[in-house]
Amino acid sequence: LNIALLAGDGIGPEVIDQAVKVSNAIAKKYNHEINWTPALTGAAAIDAVGEPYPDDTHAVCEAADAVLFGAIGHPKFDNDPSATVRPEQGLLKMRQKLGLFANVRPTFTFPSLIDKSPLKRERIEGTDLVFLRELTGGIYFGKRGREDNGNTAYDTCTYTRVEVERLARKGFELAMNRSKKLCCVDKANVLETSRLWRETVQGLEKEYPEVTVSYEFVDAVAMRLVQWPNSYDVLITENLFGDILTDEASVISGSMGLMPSASLGTKTRLYEPIHGSYPQAAGKDIANPLATVLSAAMMFEDFNLTEEAQAIKDVVNKSLVEGIVSEDLAEGKKAYKTSEIGDWLA
Amino acid sequence: LNIALLAGDGIGPEVIDQAVKVSNAIAKKYNHEINWTPALTGAAAIDAVGEPYPDDTHAVCEAADAVLFGAIGHPKFDNDPSATVRPEQGLLKMRQKLGLFANVRPTFTFPSLIDKSPLKRERIEGTDLVFLRELTGGIYFGKRGREDNGNTAYDTCTYTRVEVERLARKGFELAMNRSKKLCCVDKANVLETSRLWRETVQGLEKEYPEVTVSYEFVDAVAMRLVQWPNSYDVLITENLFGDILTDEASVISGSMGLMPSASLGTKTRLYEPIHGSYPQAAGKDIANPLATVLSAAMMFEDFNLTEEAQAIKDVVNKSLVEGIVSEDLAEGKKAYKTSEIGDWLA
Numbered sequence: 001l002n003i004a005l006l007a008g009d010g011i012g013p014e015v016i017d018q019a020v021k022v023s024n025a026i027a028k029k030y031n032h033e034i035n036w037t038p039a040l041t042g043a044a045a046i047d048a049v050g051e052p053y054p055d056d057t058h059a060v061c062e063a064a065d066a067v068l069f070g071a072i073g074h075p076k077f078d079n080d081p082s083a084t085v086r087p088e089q090g091l092l093k094m095r096q097k098l099g100l101f102a103n104v105r106p107t108f109t110f111p112s113l114i115d116k117s118p119l120k121r122e123r124i125e126g127t128d129l130v131f132l133r134e135l136t137g138g139i140y141f142g143k144r145g146r147e148d149n150g151n152t153a154y155d156t157c158t159y160t161r162v163e164v165e166r167l168a169r170k171g172f173e174l175a176m177n178r179s180k181k182l183c184c185v186d187k188a189n190v191l192e193t194s195r196l197w198r199e200t201v202q203g204l205e206k207e208y209p210e211v212t213v214s215y216e217f218v219d220a221v222a223m224r225l226v227q228w229p230n231s232y233d234v235l236i237t238e239n240l241f242g243d244i245l246t247d248e249a250s251v252i253s254g255s256m257g258l259m260p261s262a263s264l265g266t267k268t269r270l271y272e273p274i275h276g277s278y279p280q281a282a283g284k285d286i287a288n289p290l291a292t293v294l295s296a297a298m299m300f301e302d303f304n305l306t307e308e309a310q311a312i313k314d315v316v317n318k319s320l321v322e323g324i325v326s327e328d329l330a331e332g333k334k335a336y337k338t339s340e341i342g343d344w345l346a
Numbered sequence: 347l348n349i350a351l352l353a354g355d356g357i358g359p360e361v362i363d364q365a366v367k368v369s370n371a372i373a374k375k376y377n378h379e380i381n382w383t384p385a386l387t388g389a390a391a392i393d394a395v396g397e398p399y400p401d402d403t404h405a406v407c408e409a410a411d412a413v414l415f416g417a418i419g420h421p422k423f424d425n426d427p428s429a430t431v432r433p434e435q436g437l438l439k440m441r442q443k444l445g446l447f448a449n450v451r452p453t454f455t456f457p458s459l460i461d462k463s464p465l466k467r468e469r470i471e472g473t474d475l476v477f478l479r480e481l482t483g484g485i486y487f488g489k490r491g492r493e494d495n496g497n498t499a500y501d502t503c504t505y506t507r508v509e510v511e512r513l514a515r516k517g518f519e520l521a522m523n524r525s526k527k528l529c530c531v532d533k534a535n536v537l538e539t540s541r542l543w544r545e546t547v548q549g550l551e552k553e554y555p556e557v558t559v560s561y562e563f564v565d566a567v568a569m570r571l572v573q574w575p576n577s578y579d580v581l582i583t584e585n586l587f588g589d590i591l592t593d594e595a596s597v598i599s600g601s602m603g604l605m606p607s608a609s610l611g612t613k614t615r616l617y618e619p620i621h622g623s624y625p626q627a628a629g630k631d632i633a634n635p636l637a638t639v640l641s642a643a644m645m646f647e648d649f650n651l652t653e654e655a656q657a658i659k660d661v662v663n664k665s666l667v668e669g670i671v672s673e674d675l676a677e678g679k680k681a682y683k684t685s686e687i688g689d690w691l692a
């Protein structure tokens with residue numbers, strides 16, 4: 001396996017290191033060979049070469065069988081509206097150039113952690129849902145700019161039927177492999193793009209007659225997601241709604257540090273934790289590496305290395321049960337360092 | 347007081363009736379005279395005159411000292427992407443024509459209901475936050491349409507500095523009257539409109555040196571809002587983010603049926619429950635009227651009738667403590683009818 005390794009910013013390098021340790025241990029046990037090719041992204045790439053997603057990095061990703069990605073973002077750019085180069089541009093450029101149109105974000109609970117959630121046990125027990133977030137369209141990639149001497153700003157949200165259909169098909173297929181329940185999240189009572197989403201998904205229903213489809217407004221889902229998360233299974237949605245709702249959903253599991261993601265593309269696949277670069281923790285060896293380790297498990301799964309993926313999930317579960325956890329989960333007990341957890345898992 | 351009465355759709359008429367009963371009881375007790383002028387909106391208005399916000403209704407609202415509003419929306423329009431007239435258009439037209447630019451949505455907990463929340467007691471105790479949602483701009487009112495034979499859809503999000511500043515000033519003023527903490531919610535790492543928001547709010551900071559301002563991304567807020575709601579006080583945000591986040595926040599209180607809202611405008615003020623038209627319950631006399639009754643309390647407060655407002659809040663609290671509640675809060679105990687609750691409160 002040739003894997004591009006994009007550690008990125010903040011805690012990215014630290015959590016990526018642990019996923020590499022674990023993946024290498026798996027490779028050794030199951031007789032695979034993994035070639036890791038590191039490449040620069042984000043603020044780290046801006047500092048080094050003035051560009052958050054350099055062409056060299058893109059070439060490495062294109063040549064790889066998959067990309068393992070840490071996080072992007074640095075606060076020095078956030079409060080400077082005049083900055084012209086931003087780390088996040090690298091992330092968006094990467095998603096677009098690699099055609100990573102479907103971001104798969106599962107949300108599930110760990111029996112050993114269920115009481116760490118801010119939500120009550122009876123509300124979240126059994127929650128196992130997946131968001132499919134459209135990742136290369138919508139307001140993230142539409143025309144934007146200023147007019148009237150900078151006093152008017154605009155962003156454009158655009159979707160084509162083809163973009164919606166390709167994402168929706170992945171959703172129907174995923175639903176067929178799960179509980180055959182699909183929820184299309186939109187704001188069709190206001191937005192024209194949402195109406196295109198809704199009519200496109202409606203048009204596909206007859207091709208997947210076994211799947212029960214519901215259509216819900218994004219505001220209602222933002223509510224029900226914390227009220228009755230286990231009433232959902234597969235949810236499909238556009239880019240910005242997906243950004244907001246998947247972060248919200250990550251709360252269910254009790255820690256942002258746990259949830260992995262996969263992005264399916266036309267050119268390659270990318271695996272990353274859904275937490276951000278968490279700059280306050282950078283370099284301190286305190287971040288939770290599990291989301292990244294579980295992202296590596298998703299990668300093995302997509303290579304049809306099911307046993308390998310399961311072995312990773314099992315050891316992660318074991319670490320939680322035995323309390324080999326970082327400070328976000330320690331609750332007064334001993335907090336292990338990021339690197340110690342990686343060693344233990346490996 | 348001349349109050350325009352817009353009952354609207356679904357449970358709107360039923361909950362409005364109770365708010366009128368309670369307001370009339372207050373008027374009698376404190377020697378005020380309220381003239382209610384009913385007018386049509388929403389699906390009800392489409393059915394009657396083919397238009398969801400008729401000119402006659404607008405004239406009634408403009409002439410009134412305030413508007414008390416129920417809800418708008420009917421499912422028969424939701425799954426019909428080809429419908430050209432929609433109830434929601436009436437709501438948006440009303441907001442725009444009345445210049446209702448600032449939607450004030452408080453979220454608080456009732457000690458007697460705290461265990462009804464899906465969130466754990468220790469996470470929500472003491473929560474008392476207010477969203478100021480911009481209500482007449484953004485992607486709700488930008489140019490939208492189709493191209494390419496209907497296969498491409500677009501929506502435009504636009505903000506001007508003047509629009510942002512007028513909302514932000516309300517936020518700073520509100521913060522000055524509360525804990526002097528303001529959070530500006532945006533997506534400045536992606537959107538140009540968010541960068542305009544951020545730079546405009548930053549520009550106002552020096553005029554309100556006592557207010558501590560934080561800037562947070564909408565996805566992070568969607569998360570923290572359910573993790574640590576009581577870490578927030580005043581939050582300001584654009585229209586669509588406000589739509590999503592305020593619905594999410596309403597979960598904290600344990601029922602959507604509890605949260606009131608006020609919209610401040612250039613021409614009048616409007617008071618409405620944040621729940622929707624809840625069509626499944628329409629006509630059944632089972633809806634929770636408290637959000638509407640508390641909206642009427644906000645109305646009295648804005649008329650500087652503080653004692654009157656407090657009397658309403660007190661009796662609402664009393665009804666909760668004594669269990670005079672609708673089925674959403676009854677939890678196996680006796681559920682009172684909408685009209686019975688109104689009578690009891692009055």
Ligand SMILES: CC(C)[C@H](C(=O)O)[C@@H](O)C(=O)O
Nearest residue numbers: 072073088091243535536565
């Ligand atoms: C960093 C940011 C641009 C990004 C997004 O909004 O997509 C992040 O929040 C995510 O969800 O991956």
Ligand SMILES: CC(C)[C@H](C(=O)O)[C@@H](O)C(=O)O
Nearest residue numbers: 189190219418419434437589
């Ligand atoms: C009905 C709908 C158009 C409306 C909105 O999105 O503003 C509603 O959700 C609200 O929050 O008042």
